[in-house]
Amino acid sequence: MNFSLTEEHLMIRDAARDFAQTELLPGVIERDNTQTFPDSLVRKMGELGFLGVMVDPKYGGSGMDAISYAIIMEELSKIDASASVIVSVNNSLVCYGLEAYANEEQKQKYLTKLASGQSVGAFCLSEPEAGSDATSQRTTAIDKGDHYLINGTKNWITSGGRADVYIVIAQTDKHKGSHGINAFILEKGMPGFDIGPKEDKLGIRGSDTHTLQFNDVKVPKENRIGDDGSGFRFAMKTLSGGRIGIAAQALGIAAGAYELALKYSKERKAFGTEICNHQAIAFKLADMHTEIEAARMLVMRAAWDKDQGYNYDMSSAMAKLYASKVAMEHTVEAVQIHGGNGFVKEYHVERLMRDAKITQIYEGTSEIQKIVISRGIIKE
Ligand code: CAA
Numbered sequence: 001m002n003f004s005l006t007e008e009h010l011m012i013r014d015a016a017r018d019f020a021q022t023e024l025l026p027g028v029i030e031r032d033n034t035q036t037f038p039d040s041l042v043r044k045m046g047e048l049g050f051l052g053v054m055v056d057p058k059y060g061g062s063g064m065d066a067i068s069y070a071i072i073m074e075e076l077s078k079i080d081a082s083a084s085v086i087v088s089v090n091n092s093l094v095c096y097g098l099e100a101y102a103n104e105e106q107k108q109k110y111l112t113k114l115a116s117g118q119s120v121g122a123f124c125l126s127e128p129e130a131g132s133d134a135t136s137q138r139t140t141a142i143d144k145g146d147h148y149l150i151n152g153t154k155n156w157i158t159s160g161g162r163a164d165v166y167i168v169i170a171q172t173d174k175h176k177g178s179h180g181i182n183a184f185i186l187e188k189g190m191p192g193f194d195i196g197p198k199e200d201k202l203g204i205r206g207s208d209t210h211t212l213q214f215n216d217v218k219v220p221k222e223n224r225i226g227d228d229g230s231g232f233r234f235a236m237k238t239l240s241g242g243r244i245g246i247a248a249q250a251l252g253i254a255a256g257a258y259e260l261a262l263k264y265s266k267e268r269k270a271f272g273t274e275i276c277n278h279q280a281i282a283f284k285l286a287d288m289h290t291e292i293e294a295a296r297m298l299v300m301r302a303a304w305d306k307d308q309g310y311n312y313d314m315s316s317a318m319a320k321l322y323a324s325k326v327a328m329e330h331t332v333e334a335v336q337i338h339g340g341n342g343f344v345k346e347y348h349v350e351r352l353m354r355d356a357k358i359t360q361i362y363e364g365t366s367e368i369q370k371i372v373i374s375r376g377i378i379k380e
Helices: 006-036 039-047 066-079 082-103 104-116 176-181 231-267 281-309 313-343 349-358 367-377
Strands: 123-124 140-143 147-158 164-171 181-187 193-198 209-220
Touching: 006 039, 006 066, 006 082, 006 349, 039 193, 066 281, 082 104, 082 123, 082 147, 082 164, 082 181, 082 349, 104 164, 104 176, 123 147, 123 181, 140 164, 147 164, 164 209, 164 231, 164 367, 176 181, 176 231, 181 193, 181 209, 181 231, 231 281, 231 313, 281 313, 313 349, 313 367
Parallel strands: 123 164
Antiparallel strands: 140 147, 147 209, 164 181, 193 209
């Protein structure tokens, strides 16, 4: 067993850290205030290979492993979780789904641009009445011979307004339950595909979240991914990898808040000494350091499982469940350590605290992760 990162992983970490510090940090408060999507930064992340980290270079990707992906996600998320969710969805839910399940023509047409950052992708599963209960899809895709006709509504879609390519999960035969669901590739601008207003969110405000409406959208048959009826398993498998990305995001949010709190506690004086010397603060730092390290081990274990070709449904759910809990609890502690300054935007920890909450909700709530884990335990 080896707990050390390789030279290559360390170089990737340093590159992501440097990008986050020099490019993401300067405008992060402004983007959060104004809910501004980081267009030019997304382009730069594409040039650095962050948008198709695990994709084969023959499809425009960086050909790196899942551990590298987790490292990049952690480093970006320490500074800007809005930017990192765009990265996570593009990598895990869109590029991975296409590379693993799409045919060669679909890969050539869509994956190459998505992996190199020339296009941005969105993943559309959630609906007003099908969030956690993903088999209850109300969006329909009716087979019309050479095309499908898609009708319905998708909610809370990350990069919903800015994406170019959308993977849409819809029901083709409701009598077949989860086996009557398919995944389709849609493009922005298809007639009948409307983008609703942007959501005004608590956190990850620099990302772009919309409701999408499909009214008789004609989607060519060649845009269906995989065999007929394979869409639910496609979505579940893709989400398992997505949970590694979001677990790494949660880890980064927690680690970012911890690093700020540690630094602050070594500078701020009260009762005649730096506040880190007071046990009330020192014990908080000890808990944060320990639990963040434990979260990092779960994240790396899930990424390693994926790299080894092992099943990672359970390990990714465990990583996401734990890392998101650590992120929520320790960003609150980071605000507390900062006292009044923690409540002020320029100290960054209040934003990290707001951003942490979504990691317990998207790509499956904490309760959904417990369903996945408990079913896995019982099956073992
Ligand atoms: N891999 C492959 N197949 C899987 C699978 C997996 N990980 N999980 C389930 N399946 C298969 C099952 O084997 C089963 O197949 P059979 O019928 O052939 O046996 C079929 O799918 C149905 O599975 P279940 O009976 O387990 O389905 P369920 O209705 O009980 O639901 C669930 C399972 C885990 C609760 C699932 O609905 C779930 O994960 N829900 C959460 C959805 C979610 O994460 N949404 C997030 C939206 S995306 C997002 O947030 C992106 C963003 O913008 C950031």
